[in-house]
Amino acid sequence: MKATLNPKHIDVFKDLKKSAMVYGLKDLKKMDYGYSGKVRWMNVEMNVFASVKGNQxxxxxxxGKFMVIIDLSEEAEVKVECASISSVLFKPMEWRIARxxxxxxxFLNNVSIVRKENNKGKSIFNPTKAKRLDLRGVTCPVPEIETKKAILSAKPFEVIEVLVDNPxxxxxxxxEVxxxxxxxxxxxxxxxYATFTFMCGRNETPLSFxxxxDVIRDEMAIGKLYLHYDKVVEEKRVETFSPTLLEVEGDAMIVASPExxxxxxxxVVKDKKMVAARLDYGDTKLFDEDAINMVTGSVGIIHVFYMRSES
Incomplete structure (x- = not known):
């Protein structure tokens, strides 16, 4: 599986500690030669050994169930070697790592990186007055949910720092938030990891049921839902999305996203019936039954969050 890279970033990808999330590595521990760590695949955590030699x-x-070999270059190549009987299980790793x-x-090409100089801090915001939200180690949609809640509950012109390591x-x-x-x-x-520093915060009127x-269709107003449904009461990890996941009692908002x-x-549902739904899929926006039908049957590691209003 090929991956097109900027040659300037090869040294970044050779640093296994900094690029652990890219390779799906966690709990890395330095050894005499390389690192020991873990990879989570198909809902199973496996112990692995990771090393770098040259640009590989x-x-x-x-x-020995599998070996992932990544040859780093402008046209990087990702290969998974495993017994033929296991290829259907582990070969998809090639696509995930290449992607x-x-x-x-x-991201490294396009993002404008702000660096601190002479301990003066960032050019626009004063980080000493910031509220900090540490979301390292969590996957989507958790960073989106928690950041929206923090922004909506902030006072006008309050500064919020969000620490995140999910690419x-x-x-x-x-x-997008x-x-x-x-x-x-x-x-x-x-x-x-990266630090996002936001300056925002505005007062919102309570959301009427x-x-x-209307709110779920409005790009600028959808954040009201996160202010109203402000408490995560349950989280599920499923391998296939089904409409039955939306069948909950009472008034709730359900947010679902694959890793x-x-x-x-x-x-948004009320007493097991859908009130409104929205699907954001790249530049595509679908609503209500069209949204549900599009993702029904989707497979992978899908995170489903159930949120209710504390008020």
Whole structure:
């Protein structure tokens, strides 16, 4: 599986600590030669050994079930070697890692990185007065949900710092949140994570249940839902999306997204019946039954959050 990279970023990808999320590595521990760590695949955590030699990264499962070989170059190549009987299980790793390499390289190309100079801090905001939200180690849609809640509950012109290490959240989700809420923001590259600094915060009138269908369609108003449904009461991880996941009692908002945030479904239900739904899938927006039908049957590691109003 090929991945197109900026050659300037090869050294970044050779740093396994900084690029652990790109390769799906966690709990890395330095050894005499390389790192020991874990990879989560198909809902199973496996112990692995990771090392770098020249421009090649190798990730090997401790019992030899698979070996991932990444040859880093402008046209990087990702290969998974495993027994033929296991190829259907582990070969998709090639696509995931290649996709992550390209996305993070693109992020490094396009993002405007703000660096601190002479301890003067950022050019627009004063970080000493910021409220900090540490979302490192969590995957989409958690960074989006928590950042929206923080922005909506902020006082006017309050500064919020969000620490995040999930590549899709850095590249796509949090910039989208800033645009949706008309926030000024900056990004600082800290190596293995990024710091988003937002200046925003506005007062919102309480959400009427009868407004839901209009609000969920309005790019600039959808944030009201996160202010109203402000408490996560349950989280599920499923491998297939089904409409039955929306069948809950009472008044609730349900947010679902696969790891990597290929799509984001937002639905409001009342007593097991859908009131309104919205699907954000790249530049495509679908609503209500069309939104549900589009993601029904989707497979992967899908996070589903159930949110209710505390008031």
């Amino acid at each position: 990264v190798r990730i090997t499962e401790e019992n 992550n390499l390209e996305k993070y390289s693109s 899709p959240a850095i590249r796509y989700t949090l910039p 800033a645009r949706s809420f008309n926030c000024r923001y900056e990004i600082e590259d800290n190596g293995d 009868y407004e839901v269908r 990597g945030r290929g799509w984001l479904l937002t639905a």
